Structure formats: C-alpha cells, structure tokens
Amino acid sequence: MWKFVSAGNSGGNPLLRSLNGNKGRQTWEFDEKAGTPEQRAQAERLRADFTANKDKQHHSADELLRLQCADRIRAKQHAPPSGDVPEQLTPERVESHLNGAISFYECLQQEDGHWPGDYGGPMFLLPGLVIALYTTGVLDQVLTPHHKAEALRYLTNHQNADGGFGLHIEGESTMFGTGLNYVMARLLGAGPEEDLTRRAREWIHARGGATFITSWGKFWLAVLGVYDWDGMNPLTPEMWLLPYSKWSGIGYLHPGRFWCHCRMVYLPMSYVYGKRGTCKETPLTAAIRRELYPMSYDKIDWNAARNQCAKEDLYYPHPLVQDVLWWVLYKAENVLQGSFLRRMALAECMKHIHYEDENTRYVDIGPVNKVINMLCCWLEEPEGAAFKKHLPRIHDYLWLAEDGLKMQGYNGSQLWDTSFAVQAIAESGLLEVSARCLAKAHEYVEQSQVIEEAEPPLSSFYRHISKGAWPFSSRDHGWPISDCSSEGLKAALTLAGLSAEKVGEPIPAERLYDCVNVILSYQNSDGGMATYENTRSFHWLEILNPAETFGDIIVDYSYVECTSACITALCAFRKRYPQHRPADISRALGRAEAFIRSIQRPDGSWYGSWGVCFTYGCWFGTTGLAALGHNCQNDPAVRRCCEFLAVRQREDGGWGESYLSCQDKVYSQLDGDSHVVNTAWAMLALMAVGYHKVDPAPLHSAARFLLRQQQPSGDWPQQHISGVFNRNCMITYANYRNIFPIWALGHYRRLVLQGEQEVTTF
Ligand code: LAN
Secondary structure, three states: OEEEEEOOOOOOOOOOOOOOOOOOOEEEEEOOOOOOHHHHHHHHHHHHHHHHHOOOOOOOOOHHHHHHOHHHHHHOOOOOOOOOOOOOOOHHHHHHHHHHHHHHHHHOOOOOOOOOOOOOOEOOHHHHHHHHHHHOOOHHHHOOHHHHHHHHHHHHHHOOOOOOEEOEOOOOEEHHHHHHHHHHHHHOOOOOOOHHHHHHHHHHHHOOOHHHOOHHHHHHHHHHOOOOHHHOOOOOHHHHHOOOOHHHOHHHHOHHHOOHHHHHHHHHHHHHHHHOOOOOOOHHHHHHHHHOOOOOHHHOOHHHHOOOOOHHHOOOOOOHHHHHHHHHHHHHHHHHOOOHHHHHHHHHHHHHHHHHHHHOOOOOOOHHHHHHHHHHHHHHOOOOHHHHHHHHHHHHHEEEEOOEEEEOOOOOOHHHHHHHHHHHHHHOOOHHHHHHHHHHHHHHHHHHOOOOOOOOOHHHHOOOOOOOOOOOOOOOOOOOOHHHHHHHHHHHHHHHOOOHHHHOOOOOHHHHHHHHHHHHHOEOOOOOEOOOOOOOOOHHHHHHOOOOOOOOOOOOOOEHHHHHHHHHHHHHHHHHOOOOOHHHHHHHHHHHHHHHHHOOOOOOOOOOOOEOOHHHHHHHHHHHHHHOOOOOOOOHHHHHHHHHHHOOOOOOOOEOEOOHHHHHOOOOEOOOOOEHHHHHHHHHHHHHOOHHHHOOHHHHHHHHHHHHHOOOOOOOOOOOOOEEEOOOEEEOOOOHHHHHHHHHHHHHHHHHHOOOOOOOOO
16 A cells, blocks of 8 residues: 655665755655555545546545544544534634644644645646656666556546646646657556557647647657657757856846746756757657657658647747747757857756755755756766766655646645644634644744755855745755745744744744845845745746746746735734844835735736635735735725625635636636635635625625535545646645635634734734
8 A cells, every 4th residue: 555654754765865854755655564454445445436536526635645644533632513504603613613624634744743735736747757767767666566557547537538638637638748648658558559548649640749749848759769859949058158147238148047947947958958868769769759640750840840839738829039049049059069169058057957956955946857957967977876866856756646646846835834834723723722733833844944055156056045044845955935934934933922832942033034034135126026036037038938838937026925925924023023124124015015016906906826816816915915004994905805806706605716817817717616725815815904894794604615615524625726837837735725714714713703803924
C-alpha cells in the first residue's frame, strides 16, 4: 500500500541535504506490508469511485491522505452537530461546527506541524519529468512499477471524453496536454493501440499532428528526439551575455530582469537548446516519432512548424514582432552554433543552473526548472554529483491521490497553508480545542522562515534578499515571496498574541524585523508589491512572451494579493512593535494603499491572479483597505466592492465562481452548487469591511450554506479547483476547503453573532 511520509524524511539518502532535518518534506512511498486488508480494500474503493465519477468531478479529494489518518479521525473528540441547519444560527451552534471542523483538520496535521496536501492540477509537468528520466537513462531507477501504474491511472482518469488532455485537470483538450501525455503514456509502457493512446493519437492527427504543439511542448519532443530542433524558435543562450545595466538600453531585455519563474525555465531550456541535448534514439522513440504525425516525418516543413500552434492552445498568440525576432535569431543560429560565443554562453548558463540547484538544495524554484536543470547537469556530466543530487528531490514533487500519481506545481504549499491555518484557527477563539495544533503549527512557521541569505554575491545571480522572508513551501526551497513572508509574519504575530504556555515561545523580534525589512524592500515604484522580486522591466516586454498558453509571464508585476498581504502584515506588525521603523512603514502603507485603489475595477471588484478569481481578489482588496481603517460605511470604493459581491450571491446562500473568470477576466458563475471556498472568501471580504453592520442577511445565509455543506466528519467536500497561475493554468489548493470555511465561520460567530467590534486577522 502507498504510504505518505513526511517530516524529517531523508530516506537515509546521504545526497539529500537539508537546512532543518527536512521539515515539511512530503513524499509517498509504496510499502508492500503497509496497511490492513480493510484499508487496502478501502483505497481500491476510493479509486474506483473517483473513476466512476471522473467526467463529473475532475478534482480528487486527497482521500488517500485522509485514509492514512483514519485512526486519528475516528478517535477525535468533536463532531459537528447532525440534523438540519436551523434558520436562525446561534453562536453555540456555529461553535460546535467549528469544534468539529478544527478537530477534523488537526487529524491531517503532521508531526512537524505542517498540513500536507495535493498541489497538482497542471497536466504538462509529469510528461516532462518522464521524458527527462528516459533521456538520462534512470526512468526505471526513479519510478517503480507502482509509480508507473499510478501515473497511467492518472492519465486514464484525466483523459477528456474527446480523447485529448487539457492544460490542467479541468480544462478542455489542448495539443500541449495531449501531445505530451501521449508520449508519456508510451514511455511508461502503454502500447500504441490501447484505448488511451489510440484516442489521444486520433485527437492529435485530427489537428494536423504534433507540429501544432506549443513551444514548450516542442522543446520536450525535441529532447526526446521526436521533433526536429529546427522546428523550434530559438532559445538563444547568448541572451545571458547581454549587459544587465539599464543604461545600456538593451539591459531591459536581460533575462535577469524577467519574472524569476520565467527566467529560471528559459535558463536551462536555452542550455539544452544551445547544446541540442537529445535522447539517444531507441526503437521506442523511433516508434513515437512515427506515431505523432499524420504525414511522414521526413516530409515535415520544420521552418513552418516553428510557428504552428493548435487553436485550442492559443491563449497568447505571438505578435508579429516576435515572429520577426525569432526569424532573425533562427538565422543567427547558423553562426552561433559551435562558436566561441556559444561556449561562453553555455558556461554562463551552467553557472546559474548550479547556483540555483545548490541554493535550493536541489528542490529548485519550481517543477519545470527542476526537471530541466537536472537534464542540464546530466548533459554536462552524466556521472556527476550534481545529477545524482537531483534524483532524491524528484519525489518532493510527486503526489498520490485516488486519481493516481501526479507531479505538483511546487514541492508543496506547506508554509502558505500552515500560515493561513494558524490565522483561521486562532481567530476562531477556540483555544481549548486548538492549542496543541497551534503549538505544532508554530514550530513549522518557526522552522520554515529563511534565516540565511542565498550565497553571495546576490546581484551576480539576480537574486533578491531573502533573510527573514518566508517561502511558499519549505526552508530548503528557500525562495522568498512577498505575500508568503507577510502571511508567515501574520501567523507568527497571531501566535505571539496567545499564551506562550499553550502555543509555544514567540519567534524572537529580531527575526520579525528581518521579515519586515524584506517586505519593505518589495515595494515597487507603483506602490504595489510583486511576487518574488521587484518589477525589473517594462510591461510591454510581454510582447516577447513565447509561451502561447500562458499570459503575463515575462515581468513580475505588482498584484493586489501581494500588496494587500504586505499591508495587513505591516499593520499587524506596527500594532505590536510601534517603535520599529515607523516612518518607513507608514510611508510604505500609504503608497500601497494608493496602488490597491488604482487597480480596482470600475465595477468595484479586484481581479485575483492566483486564486479563482474575483472573490479571491476582492478578499485581498477589501482586507488591505480595511487594515488601514476603511470600511463600507466610510469609503465608497469599499462599498462598491461589497455591492459587486452582494449581487453575485446565489440562491443557495453561497458564491460559486468558475475558473473561466481567470482566463476571460469576467466574473463567471459555476454550474451547480456554490463553492465553499468562494463563499468563505466573499464572507471574509464583506465582514472585514463591516458589511454585516449594513446588512447581515447575506452573511447569515452564506454561513448556513457552509454549515449545510460540512460533512459529518467535520471535513468539507472538495469542489472545483481553486488556484491559478498565468491567467490560464489552474492549480489545486487541497487545504483551502478546510481553512477558509473555518476562518469565515470563526469571524461570523464573533463579529456577526456575538457583535464583537473587531478581530485581529482578516
Ligand atoms: C505559485 C504558487 C504560490 C503563489 C502565491 C504565493 C499564492 C501568489 O500569491 C504569488 C505567486 C505564487 C508564488 C506562485 C507563482 C506561480 C507558480 C510558482 C505558483 C502558482 C505555483 C506554480 C507556478 C509555476 C509558475 C508553475 C510552473 C509553470 C511555469 C509557467 C513556469
């Protein structure tokens, strides 16, 4: 049976280096002997249920993790009240639902204090890993037959009715998803005439073949040797040799100025491209090469293929200037390939790749650069230590659920979820049921703060400061993020406000000062905060975005979420430490407020870039302003946002927003029931600005919706996917279904039912 392994897990591997005994590391292992016969049968039932429902419910519900915690769940003290939810809610009634919710959620918490969870969703990640493992000859060493079987299960479960695969689990079929997953199925042992592969291949052929895959797809196919490198728009590694300085003008084009996720992906991609790193041909790759195209491989016009892209994939079509630029660089390849300049550029790329690997303990910033960096290390030195150090960290990205094995969008969302959970649980005011769980979470928050800078000189590696920041996942990952630092700081401050005897000793003030320093450093000239770094270049550079499926990937922009999180964190900090940098903080707050106001939409809403979507954005927009004293009675902008939300509440009392809001940038209602997470965000937004004092009715009906949706165990159902990135790709946040209902109900009980004037977190 599969076992979830967390906390301090190194598997005895001496190549796995950690700064804190692997706190937060989460992996799944197959263990023949694990589990009772009943548990194994139950796991099979959960899998069969998922498959039976797969066309209606695309999202798995982390049932295998819950199964693993079954003993604790059975032994827990509280359950929510059964029976109908009354018309009139009392504080006692809500309190017993909360007790049930918190004691259930505590059962999922790990020894090191964090909450694990599925962070899957994108469908283009696992194929890249499998192609890289096949190319480097370690596929069978890294993935056991059990892994492969679960990965194939995942494919079967997420194949759309038309035979294709989406960009993410809920999306319609795309060439990117279908081409790559087809190849992965073949590499994992599926024959060409199985139902899965045959239907996928028909989908591909009906659209002209795999030359119509997006540029990232072309890259992976070229690595495997089933697509010609001449059919790629160039990924010229020499761009790393451009001058960085703004004064050179061209410096604005230096990749060091791009959003870190973008540059960290194009860095190793350009190394592989510059070297034409390709898998040695095997009978299998030769077969795949024949299968992907309706015409003979020799007849393909590779120059024309460079700019082909299926219409299903086209979110960001290339503007003409890009085509011209790629044409020039394409021609330049004739001179650059094998030149001295190319050798210099490749050496420069490798320097940055090793730096990234070492400074993230081989986790790397994300799943895409993790895999391509690993490939680069192998291309440079197949038997080298760097490649070997990559291997154990692959498992940090793999997650198992009842729908199969998937590759996650990050090595987890540990710190992010834990800091929200702390704020949600602590704010319920129910310290009696939650003290032990908060004390554990406190340890994780403490253990995941970044306490040392990355290796100097930071500027040579285009790194922002990180000492004092919080990352999204674990200390070993270590990349600092503006809003993760803010949520981490708020969690630390919330815990510091509770009895140390119950929840543990607070994090020393010096470390919080370091965090404030990082937060202040994130402010951009527009007053807002971006994600990992400051905005380093211009918005118009987006015309160079070559990734047809993603929007806004070139530059790190200011976002409402990041800016608001920084505001609420700085306000919370200022309350406790009014003497620390008061002038800097108040200046930063004023500018951040102006930024948030400037990006509010005419209809009163805020567009959320990292969660679905307007309900998420509105939660951040209103809480940022609320922290600065604005509410729906004294501020027309805030009132407009409340009205925007109020008219979108649905018959069942909840809010339900479709992921289409993110791509279309227009509020889209979900079909069917409302969504517990959207409902909680909308409630939190309204309560933060005192809407309940104007009209409590929407909050009563929303709270009743949440209570009706709660399951007898205290859990909430997993509904549609809640996270997003780059406008178009969705990502799972498995813990949100527990955290946000707890948070919203906790506030509802205190603010609306008990009439308290204010709560400490938003
Ligand atoms: C994330 C996850 C966390 C997220 C928040 C902290 C929630 C957000 O407020 C800021 C942006 C950030 C850090 C974020 C950015 C984009 C990421 C890293 C991801 C959604 C996780 C996966 C995604 C990454 C880009 C996926 C790989 C795909 C590429 C296009 C490179």
